[in-house]
Amino acid sequence: xxxxxxxxxxxxxCALEGCPSIASKTIELKPLIDKFIDDTSKDNPETNPLCIKxxxxxxxxxxxxxxxxxxxxxxx
Numbered sequence: 001x002x003x004x005x006x007x008x009x010x011x012x013x014c015a016l017e018g019c020p021s022i023a024s025k026t027i028e029l030k031p032l033i034d035k036f037i038d039d040t041s042k043d044n045p046e047t048n049p050l051c052i053k054x055x056x057x058x059x060x061x062x063x064x065x066x067x068x069x070x071x072x073x074x075x076x
Contacts, residue, residue: 029060 033056040052 033060 036056037049037052040055041047041049044052
């Protein structure tokens with residue numbers, strides 16, 4: 001666990017003053033992403049690894065956008 005991850009776990013989850021919520025778990029995305037890239041490379045040996053990484057980037061962007069929209073809906 002990185003120092004940055006530990007710091008995020010100890011930080012309040014929301015910006016509201018006095019919010020007691022803190023993260024008790026971390027999401028380790030790097031191993032999942034690396035496994036996806038490795039598996040996809042094995043299944044598609046002729047594919048350029050950069051193409052697979054682009055796909056991963058797009059998937060993460062879409063998921064990030066979805067989470068942001070849900071967050072904004074919750075702010076109303």
